[in-house]
Amino acid sequence: xxxxxxxxxxxxVDQVREALYAAEIYRVTISRVTGHGQQVDPELYRGQEIAxxxxxxxxxxxxxxxxxxxxxxxxxxxxARHNGGExxxxxxxxxxxxxxIRIRTGEQGGQAI
Amino acid sequence: xxxxxxVGVVVPAVLLCMSASCWAQVSGAGEPPPIxxxxxxWMLTSVALVLxxxxxxxxxxxxxxxxxxxxxxxxxxxxxxxxxxxxxxxCGYAMSFGADVAGIVGWDWGKFLLRGVDGQVMPDYHVPELxxxxxxxxxxxxxxxxxxxxxxxxxxxxxxxxxxxxWSLLVYNPLAHIVWGGGYLTGEAIxxxxxxxxHISAGVSGLVAALYLGARRGYPRTAMHPNxxxxxxxxxxxxxxxxxxxxxxxxxxxxxxxxxxxxATQAAAASGALMWMxxxxxVHRKATSLGVASGIVAGLVAIxxxxxxxxxxxxxxLGAAASLICYPGLMLKARLGYDDSLDVFGIHGVAGIVGxxxxxxxxxxxxxxxxxxxxxxxxxxxxxxxxVAATLTFALxxxxxxxxxxxxxxEAEMAGMDHSLHGEHGxxxxxxx
Numbered sequence: 100x101x102x103x104x105x106x107x108x109x110x111x112v113d114q115v116r117e118a119l120y121a122a123e124i125y126r127v128t129i130s131r132v133t134g135h136g137q138q139v140d141p142e143l144y145r146g147q148e149i150a151x152x153x154x155x156x157x158x159x160x161x162x163x164x165x166x167x168x169x170x171x172x173x174x175x176x177x178x179a180r181h182n183g184g185e186x187x188x189x190x191x192x193x194x195x196x197x198x199x200i201r202i203r204t205g206e207q208g209g210q211a212i
Numbered sequence: 213x214x215x216x217x218x219v220g221v222v223v224p225a226v227l228l229c230m231s232a233s234c235w236a237q238v239s240g241a242g243e244p245p246p247i248x249x250x251x252x253x254w255m256l257t258s259v260a261l262v263l264x265x266x267x268x269x270x271x272x273x274x275x276x277x278x279x280x281x282x283x284x285x286x287x288x289x290x291x292x293x294x295x296x297x298x299x300x301x302x303c304g305y306a307m308s309f310g311a312d313v314a315g316i317v318g319w320d321w322g323k324f325l326l327r328g329v330d331g332q333v334m335p336d337y338h339v340p341e342l343x344x345x346x347x348x349x350x351x352x353x354x355x356x357x358x359x360x361x362x363x364x365x366x367x368x369x370x371x372x373x374x375x376x377x378x379w380s381l382l383v384y385n386p387l388a389h390i391v392w393g394g395g396y397l398t399g400e401a402i403x404x405x406x407x408x409x410x411h412i413s414a415g416v417s418g419l420v421a422a423l424y425l426g427a428r429r430g431y432p433r434t435a436m437h438p439n440x441x442x443x444x445x446x447x448x449x450x451x452x453x454x455x456x457x458x459x460x461x462x463x464x465x466x467x468x469x470x471x472x473x474x475x476a477t478q479a480a481a482a483s484g485a486l487m488w489m490x491x492x493x494x495v496h497r498k499a500t501s502l503g504v505a506s507g508i509v510a511g512l513v514a515i516x517x518x519x520x521x522x523x524x525x526x527x528x529x530l531g532a533a534a535s536l537i538c539y540p541g542l543m544l545k546a547r548l549g550y551d552d553s554l555d556v557f558g559i560h561g562v563a564g565i566v567g568x569x570x571x572x573x574x575x576x577x578x579x580x581x582x583x584x585x586x587x588x589x590x591x592x593x594x595x596x597x598x599x600v601a602a603t604l605t606f607a608l609x610x611x612x613x614x615x616x617x618x619x620x621x622x623e624a625e626m627a628g629m630d631h632s633l634h635g636e637h638g639x640x641x642x643x644x645x
């Protein structure tokens with residue numbers, strides 16, 4: 100089991116969700132986050148361009164069984180890029196997942212995912 | 213396209229013909245009539261109240277869309293304040309309340325840029341004409357802003373701006389003239405504060421535009437939840453408050469009829485909200501806040517044409533009837549599958565028709581020509597509004613789509629209007645919806 104954490108651009112949420120859906124990955128937790136990276140995102144404030152120092156991103160957390168790791172990564176790669184890839188498009192982290200328990204039934208391991 | 217060219221030729225020609233005859237009339241003023249301070253004070257208040265409805269509408273609509281579209285949706289209302297606010301001063305008032313041209317539109321060079329209006333006191337109302345002009349201008353602003361709810365979340369900003377400017381010139385101003393300003397329905401159909409001119413025309417135009425543009429991406433399969441019902445409820449409250457100016461101000465007096473209109477407005481809004489609450493309670497066992505907000509608006513819309521001429525009891529009936537008809541109407545919309553996103557037709561169009569037709573049966577004083585004739589006048593008013601709004605809106609939507617592109621492309625629509633059209637976002641760290 101792996102936990103996949105992806106940091107993506109907020110405007111790509113819908114595309115990524117649809118791509119994941121198409122790859123039959125339905126279970127995902129989404130949150131809005133901010134952070135620092137290579138990207139500088141100029142915003143408009145009363146007609147002036149200002150550089151926000153914390154850039155908003157969206158974080159996806161997806162717990163998957165091993166055979167779903169690559170399809171998940173592919174789905175995100177194919178849907179989260181701007182114009183074939185730009186600075187700020189985000190990152191994907193793959194972490195080992197020690198245990199997974201479904202609260203409703205108490206099931207453990209791969210079948211709980 | 214053709215009608216556009218025709219109007220483009222006819223309007224300037226008409227303006228030239230009218231200019232000479234009206235100019236002398238404006239400059240040759242004698243002793244101005246006295247000003248009625250009470251009426252003027254109330255009308256000044258009403259001007260501000262009706263303007264308050266536009267930010268109210270922005271909040272109402274803004275709360276109903278998804279997080280990524282909240283700024284873009286509120287911008288539709290504020291853009292109307294900017295665009296129509298200027299157009300009205302330049303020529304909107306002259307086209308709506310100028311001297312009659314063939315019963316269809318008005319024109320008066322003296323009212324162009326409000327030049328001749330500046331020092332005038334209206335002889336029949338004893339109110340400075342500027343106050344009346346500004347009061348009417350607020351109606352011109354809110355009407356195109358209402359339409360925007362029908363094609364929310366999927367329209368390009370530039371195309372929208374051009375569309376509402378043209379819509380105001382070619383649909384609103386002539387309609388206002390036909391019903392109120394001395395055109396051929398003036399004095400026949402009772403439209404106290406804009407049931408036909410504002411709500412039916414906006415509702416029908418919204419429906420036509422929504423059908424032309426097509427549904428939002430993913431509608432109705434994807435859930436599209438309101439991002440902020442708190443804001444929607446606040447907006448509905450502001451609309452209710454502002455509507456006292458909208459309806460009671462339309463009496464252009466500070467007296468008995470003002471009180472009657474104000475009472476009818478209050479009664480209909482409350483009974484619309486109550487009826488919606490009861491319906492939802494019966495159907496779902498739960499009354500929703502959005503239901504109450506919808507009921508308020510339905511009741512207010514229905515009483516708009518009738519506020520001056522029905523009794524308080526009639527207002528209660530009309531408000532309840534509006535919710536009784538709009539509620540199943542919205543259920544039907546879900547079945548039919550067209551995407552009038554924020555139910556502009558479903559509430560403003562339908563409740564507007566309920567009010568305009570229903571008022572014939574609830575009149576305080578039955579007119580000499582009888583209920584049946586009045587009913588015919590009302591139906592005629594509705595049919596004319598629907599026909600004018602539908603055909604001209606269709607022509608305008610096709611034209612603007614062809615010139616500038618009205619529908620947002622898929623990528624920008626998925627990213628959201630706030631990011632793709634305005635380079636902003638509405639909230640801080642809120643989760644996406």
